[in-house]
Each structure stands twice: as C-alpha cells, then as structure tokens.
Amino acid sequence: MRTIIYLAVVLAALALIAGCGGQKHTVGGAGLGGIGGGVIGSQIGSGTGQTAAIIGGTLAGAALGGYVGSYLDRMDEMDQQKMGQTLETKPDGETSQWENPNTDISHEVTPKETYKGDEGQYCREFTTEADIGGEEKTLYGTACRQPDGTWEIVQMD
Structure with a gap:
C-alpha cells in the first residue's frame, strides 16, 4: 500500500520537475492535484478498496489540478x-x-x-x-x- 502512495508522490514530483517549460502551471497543477488526491484517497477504506481510492483520487486530483494550471498557463x-x-x-x-x-x-x-x-x-x-x-x-x-x-x-x- 505504501508503495503505491510513494509511487504516486514520485510520479507527481517528476511531473513538477518536467513542468519547467511553457506549460508549467498545467503540469505543476496536475502533479500537486494528483498528490492531494492520492493522499485523500489513502484515507478511505482498506485493502483493495483503499488502493482503488488512492488511484481514483490521484487521477481526479491530477485532472482538476491540470485544468486550473492550464487556465493559468493560457492567461497572457x-x-x-x-x-x-x-x-x-x-x-x-x-x-x-x-x-x-x-x-x-x-x-x-x-x-x-x-x-x-x-x-x-x-x-x-x-x-x-x-x-x-x-x-x-x-x-x-x-x-x-x-x-x-x-x-x-x-x-x-
């Protein structure tokens, strides 16, 4: 279980580092949203249900964070x-x-x-x-x- 959480955090951190280009808010927002969603998901249920909650939370958080970031990237x-x-x-x-x-x-x-x-x-x-x-x-x-x-x-x- 902890492996999945750590994997989500590492992937999100890599996304943040990759975000140094022109879409930095999009990538950074997705990374931070994914971390937040994964952490929230880790607090729900146990066993395979908790694993599904972590994955679902990570994906939902990344989608929301990515959208907010893309809006900020497009503001000129x-x-x-x-x-x-x-x-x-x-x-x-x-x-x-x-x-x-x-x-x-x-x-x-x-x-x-x-x-x-x-x-x-x-x-x-x-x-x-x-x-x-x-x-x-x-x-x-x-x-x-x-x-x-x-x-x-x-x-x-």
Missing part, C-alpha cells in the same frame, strides 16, 4: 493586466468582462471579498468564469496586492 499579459485592473478598481460584487483576441478566451471576473492578509497587504477573493473553446468553467481564487502594486494569485480552485 493582457489577461493579467485586466485581472489586476479589476482587482484594483472594482468593488466587491461588480463583474468585469473581456475577451482576449490572442487566446480566444472570454473572462468574467467578480471580486467577492476584500480583506487584509497576514502581512498587512490587501487580498481579494474572486470568481472567474472563462469560456475556453466553448466550454464554460468557473474557478475561485484569492489574489494579494504586492508592494509594487501588482496582484498575485495566491490560490486558485
């Missing part, structure tokens, strides 16, 4: 500027929308809650709805304002 400079502008200027609950002609992805970003982070910086929770190739996805995230005025996404689900 224009999207990052629009996201930052939205987080900087829009009040909670007001949606900003745009379509990026470079990536053919339309975005709707809505800040949900603004608060001060642990280090005193402003952070905002937000939702983003993206139409990627005709497929609608809703993601939830948190971004914090950096000292240089830019917004950095610190969490994305």
Whole structure:
C-alpha cells in the first residue's frame, strides 16, 4: 500500500520537475492535484478498496489540478493586466468582462471579498468564469496586492 502512495508522490514530483517549460502551471497543477488526491484517497477504506481510492483520487486530483494550471498557463499579459485592473478598481460584487483576441478566451471576473492578509497587504477573493473553446468553467481564487502594486494569485480552485 505504501508503495503505491510513494509511487504516486514520485510520479507527481517528476511531473513538477518536467513542468519547467511553457506549460508549467498545467503540469505543476496536475502533479500537486494528483498528490492531494492520492493522499485523500489513502484515507478511505482498506485493502483493495483503499488502493482503488488512492488511484481514483490521484487521477481526479491530477485532472482538476491540470485544468486550473492550464487556465493559468493560457492567461497572457493582457489577461493579467485586466485581472489586476479589476482587482484594483472594482468593488466587491461588480463583474468585469473581456475577451482576449490572442487566446480566444472570454473572462468574467467578480471580486467577492476584500480583506487584509497576514502581512498587512490587501487580498481579494474572486470568481472567474472563462469560456475556453466553448466550454464554460468557473474557478475561485484569492489574489494579494504586492508592494509594487501588482496582484498575485495566491490560490486558485
């Protein structure tokens, strides 16, 4: 049983290392999601049922993490500027929308809650709805304002 867990962790770590290229968020997200899913699966059942839960959790976690990572990989400079502008200027609950002609992805970003982070910086929770190739996805995230005025996404689900 431990062998399967260790194997999942090693494979995910290799995926993270391989993620140093242009799709680093996709590969890294899949790796981290797979690790998380495998760990959660290891807590379910026993014997062959636990093995199936580990495998299923690893695959489901990798799929979800890979999707979130691919969204971050496809955000180009224009999207990052629009996201930052939205987080900087829009009040909670007001949606900003745009379509990026470079990536053919339309975005709707809505800040949900603004608060001060642990280090005193402003952070905002937000939702983003993206139409990627005709497929609608809703993601939830948190971004914090950096000292240089830019917004950095610190969490994305």
